[in-house]
Amino acid sequence: TRTTRPQRLLQAVSINAVRGDPDSVIKAIDHFCKHTEWAMNVGDEKGAILDLVVMETCPSTVLELGTYCGYSTVRITRLLPPATKLITVEMNPEYAHVARQVIQHAGLQDKVCVLEGESADLIPKMANMFGIQAFDFVFLDHWKDHYLPDIRLLEDCGLLAQGSVVLADNVVCPGAPDYLNYVRYNLKYSSRFYQAHLEYTRVLDGLERSEYQGD
Ligand SMILES: O=c1[nH]cnc2c(O)c(F)c(-c3ccc(F)cc3)c(-c3ccc(F)cc3)c12
């Protein structure tokens, strides 16, 4: 096929979503994934849980690991007050390019910074790059095997403070057992599981919310 799935998803957004309207971008992507082609966005069911956790956290600094096409970036950023910044990291340049266009279609480009590269390389540079102390909210949605090393790296770089909330996607499917063990049995975190389903399917999945208790 000439085009890639992210490009076909972007085309669905540009055709079906109203420019400047984040909710119409979210609806257009969910419709595309339900009726045309499955894609690994957090989706509407887990997305509603993501919305609730973001709203109760009221974060001023947000980090997302794993942008893909920008669906969860738009979901999170549409809930943030004007002065807030969201940094999202994507290692695949083609995904990052599509995500920037999806985020722009939603009119949220001024609140989002899409960084291309490996999370492990970029995390140690973030404090200096953005002049931030800690992240209030982190969404892990990149690769299951990187969840544990990356949350440890965030701790070591002093980028988590008391009350920081880390929400992880796909903790059941495909699963991140080493990560779950760490956040559930480590006194530094208070963790809880939200049962849901794999996006656009009836397969079981879920999100894990872990609140950092401080050093
Ligand atoms: O890798 C991911 N990152 C973030 N979110 C993801 C997500 O929300 C998913 F639903 C899946 C998924 C799960 C089940 C399946 F059958 C296909 C893809 C993946 C994933 C898992 C294994 C791979 F080899 C490739 C992609 C991811």
Ligand SMILES: [Mg+2]
């Ligand atoms: Mg995911």
